[in-house]
Amino acid sequence: MALLDIDALSVTLPGMARPILDRIELTVAAGETVALVGESGSGKSVTARAALGLFPAGADLAGRVRVEDIDLVGADAARLREVRTGIAAMIFQDPRAGISPVRRIGDFLTEALRLVGGWSRARADARAAELLAAVGLPDPERHLRQFPHEMSGGMLQRVMIAAALCGEPRLLLCDEPTTALDVATQAEILALLGRLRRERDLGLLLITHDIELAAASCDRIYVMYAGRIVETATADELFARPRHPYTAGLLGSSPPQEGPLTRLAPIPGAPMSLLESATGCAFAPRCRFAEPGRCDQAPPVLEPHGAGRVACHRADELEPPVLAHLAPDSEDR
Amino acid sequence: MTTDVTPHDGTPLIEVSGLRKTYRTGTGEVVAVEDLSFSLPVGGALGLVGESGSGKTTTARMLLGLERPDAGRIMVRGTPLAETVRGRAARLARAKAVQMVFQDPYLSLDGRLSIGATLDGVLRLHGVRDPAARSARIGELLAQVGLGPREAATRPRGLSGGQRQRAAIARALAVEPALLVLDEAVSALDVSVQAQVLNLLADIRRDTGIGLIFVSHDLAVVRYLCDEALVLHRGRTVEHRPVGDLLTAPADPYTRLLLASIPRPGWDPEHIARQRRELPAPAAAGGVVPSE
Numbered sequence: 001m002a003l004l005d006i007d008a009l010s011v012t013l014p015g016m017a018r019p020i021l022d023r024i025e026l027t028v029a030a031g032e033t034v035a036l037v038g039e040s041g042s043g044k045s046v047t048a049r050a051a052l053g054l055f056p057a058g059a060d061l062a063g064r065v066r067v068e069d070i071d072l073v074g075a076d077a078a079r080l081r082e083v084r085t086g087i088a089a090m091i092f093q094d095p096r097a098g099i100s101p102v103r104r105i106g107d108f109l110t111e112a113l114r115l116v117g118g119w120s121r122a123r124a125d126a127r128a129a130e131l132l133a134a135v136g137l138p139d140p141e142r143h144l145r146q147f148p149h150e151m152s153g154g155m156l157q158r159v160m161i162a163a164a165l166c167g168e169p170r171l172l173l174c175d176e177p178t179t180a181l182d183v184a185t186q187a188e189i190l191a192l193l194g195r196l197r198r199e200r201d202l203g204l205l206l207i208t209h210d211i212e213l214a215a216a217s218c219d220r221i222y223v224m225y226a227g228r229i230v231e232t233a234t235a236d237e238l239f240a241r242p243r244h245p246y247t248a249g250l251l252g253s254s255p256p257q258e259g260p261l262t263r264l265a266p267i268p269g270a271p272m273s274l275l276e277s278a279t280g281c282a283f284a285p286r287c288r289f290a291e292p293g294r295c296d297q298a299p300p301v302l303e304p305h306g307a308g309r310v311a312c313h314r315a316d317e318l319e320p321p322v323l324a325h326l327a328p329d330s331e332d333r
Numbered sequence: 334m335t336t337d338v339t340p341h342d343g344t345p346l347i348e349v350s351g352l353r354k355t356y357r358t359g360t361g362e363v364v365a366v367e368d369l370s371f372s373l374p375v376g377g378a379l380g381l382v383g384e385s386g387s388g389k390t391t392t393a394r395m396l397l398g399l400e401r402p403d404a405g406r407i408m409v410r411g412t413p414l415a416e417t418v419r420g421r422a423a424r425l426a427r428a429k430a431v432q433m434v435f436q437d438p439y440l441s442l443d444g445r446l447s448i449g450a451t452l453d454g455v456l457r458l459h460g461v462r463d464p465a466a467r468s469a470r471i472g473e474l475l476a477q478v479g480l481g482p483r484e485a486a487t488r489p490r491g492l493s494g495g496q497r498q499r500a501a502i503a504r505a506l507a508v509e510p511a512l513l514v515l516d517e518a519v520s521a522l523d524v525s526v527q528a529q530v531l532n533l534l535a536d537i538r539r540d541t542g543i544g545l546i547f548v549s550h551d552l553a554v555v556r557y558l559c560d561e562a563l564v565l566h567r568g569r570t571v572e573h574r575p576v577g578d579l580l581t582a583p584a585d586p587y588t589r590l591l592l593a594s595i596p597r598p599g600w601d602p603e604h605i606a607r608q609r610r611e612l613p614a615p616a617a618a619g620g621v622v623p624s625e
């Protein structure tokens with residue numbers, strides 16, 4: 001059974017032209033690393049927060065979010081607390097935003113243990129030092145007495161991961177955990193997350209807008225656009241044979257690390273806001289394969305294609321060789 | 334484009350030698366940049382890469398005159414950049430030498446003004462008196478960065494992130510600078526929008542003689558845009574070469590680490606983390622030096 005099982009989840013805010021989330025399907029099993037990728041505003045963070053039973057105030061909800069066997073839509077406060085302080089935990093992009101600059105690392109870490117767990121000061125301190133060691137900080141006792149500004153971004157992100165481990169979670173939701181870090185530090189944080197996943201059999205949901213990072217570090221990938229999952233497949237499959245024009249566009253947007261340089265083929269335009277709606281495919285205004293008459297109908301929710309599942313009217317025709325033409329323009333650079 | 338950045342004798346557009354910058358902090362002295370030298374021909378593009386804290390922004394700020402070097406010299410088209418800028422004429426001359434585009438476009442755009450009004454103000458400041466000439470030039474600048482009349486009439490808040498960054502680039506271009514310094518200018522953008530801005534920068538390179546200093550920790554982006562890359566590690570230059578050579582045959586262990594860190598299929602972050610721990614600290618410079 002999946003650790004996290006999101007099934008046909010829709011989140012709609014009154015007054016918005018389209019749902020924030022539209023029939024989302026996503027699962028994470030124990031020991032698995034799953035990526036959720038998409039551009040800004042596509043609904044990645046709302047999806048991750050839903051896995052903690054946190055929904056935008058005043059939103060209409062449909063569908064199901066299960067963590068282990070607990071259904072979070074309409075769960076009572078006690079069950080939600082059980083999930084949020086135990087089974088699942090979340091880490092965020094900017095570690096400095098999540099920690100008060102005037103409090104010591106030790107106080108920050110022991111607070112939850114002492115308040116929620118009713119632990120004694122000494123026991124909580126010992127546990128905090130243990131957690132700092134577990135996330136690979138070299139001198140736990142000293143770090144407990146430090147203030148956030150005395151630590152680099154990478155060290156502070158380790159502290160946030162340590163805090164997330166306080167309740168011995170089985171599901172770790174990582175919302176852009178390395179976006180604010182440089183590439184070398186990013187690799188260290190992913191090495192740490194990978195080790196924790198193996199040692200503790202954690203399920204990891206990695207949210208990122210970097211499809212290459214997702215492909216390099218995850219087992220499976222979900223690609224999100226305007227509140228919908230538009231494609232999902234194993235990381236290798238998605239990277240080698242994208243089937244949705246949006247996925248192919250994301251891959252074609254990053255400059256290649258090797259091989260000849262041709263002019264980039266960006267997806268034209270910008271992502272759709274919540275104030276815009278689409279009767280047909282939400283990606284159609286930016287899609288070079290959009291076909292009048294067909295794409296002005298909403299495409300199906302994910303359907304099997306090749307080794308993955310895709311939500312596109314033309315998935316059958318847009319086999320990988322067709323999409324490959326997305327990448328190079330003949331112009332030089 | 335009317336910018337005249339073409340020197341008549343092959344003088345480099347910018348020549349930096351022996352730059353050094355230290356900061357005093359509570360615990361001692363931080364050497365942010367040490368003995369930095371490079372030069373850039375007209376139309377050249379140099380990528381400055383390195384991890385967080387390696388001195389990239391400090392370098393950019395020195396080029397812009399926002400930070401005063403402790404030692405070293407910056408020459409633009411053969412003329413030393415004045416250390417102190419006093420008076421209107423000197424400020425304008427400085428602005429014409431170097432313009433900067435930041436990660437956060439709000440740092441160079443006035444939130445209260447429409448993009449058109451911002452550009453108009455810059456042109457007026459730089460002596461374009463005739464309103465018709467200004468308005469023609471504004472049209473040119475907007476077209477150059479791919480914005481239209483709707484965006485010109487809009488304040489920064491009403492634009493998307495990518496459009497805001499284009500507007501910031503247009504503002505910098507309005508000055509017709511010799512050199513454009515971009516400090517992580519595309520890092521906060523979505524990849525699709527980032528690609529649009531990268532193509533725009535490639536066009537600017539092709540169509541003008543403006544030199545680019547491109548600060549980034551993304552080597553793939555640097556490869557796309559720049560001829561050369563200079564790798565900084567704790568303020569020291571560890572490698573400075575044509576970007577293709579640097580990527581295919583990195584000479585320095587730190588450059589190799591940076592390259593290995595780029596996510597790609599088959600990537601092994603644990604191996605990278607191990608390598609990073611074993612990396613020798615660069616000689617002499619970098620980190621905290623106890624103060625006397």
Ligand SMILES: Nc1ncnc2c1ncn2[C@@H]1O[C@H](COP(=O)(O)OP(=O)(O)OP(=O)(O)O)[C@@H](O)[C@H]1O
Nearest residue numbers: 013020039040041042043044045046047056057274
């Ligand atoms: N509590 C809320 N109330 C109203 N709208 C919300 C709320 N939370 C998110 N939204 C909107 O829902 C959409 C999806 O937001 P979300 O934060 O999930 O995007 P994201 O994919 O995480 O983007 P980013 O990459 O910028 O973090 C956005 O348009 C956002 O403005």
Ligand SMILES: Nc1ncnc2c1ncn2[C@@H]1O[C@H](COP(=O)(O)OP(=O)(O)OP(=O)(O)O)[C@@H](O)[C@H]1O
Nearest residue numbers: 356357358363365384385386387388389390391392
């Ligand atoms: N105003 C300052 N006072 C004290 N130290 C500073 C100051 N500005 C920068 N430093 C230090 O100088 C070094 C270089 O910083 P700089 O901002 O140039 O790095 P960077 O390469 O731009 O890093 P990032 O990728 O994080 O932007 C760092 O050790 C930094 O802490």
Ligand code: SF4
Nearest residue numbers: 281284287295312313
């Ligand atoms: S359904 Fe049509 S418009 Fe939408 S992604 Fe597929 S081809 Fe493009």
Ligand SMILES: [Mg+2]
Nearest residue numbers: 044045046175
């Ligand atoms: Mg988000």
Ligand SMILES: [Mg+2]
Nearest residue numbers: 389390391516
């Ligand atoms: Mg910087």
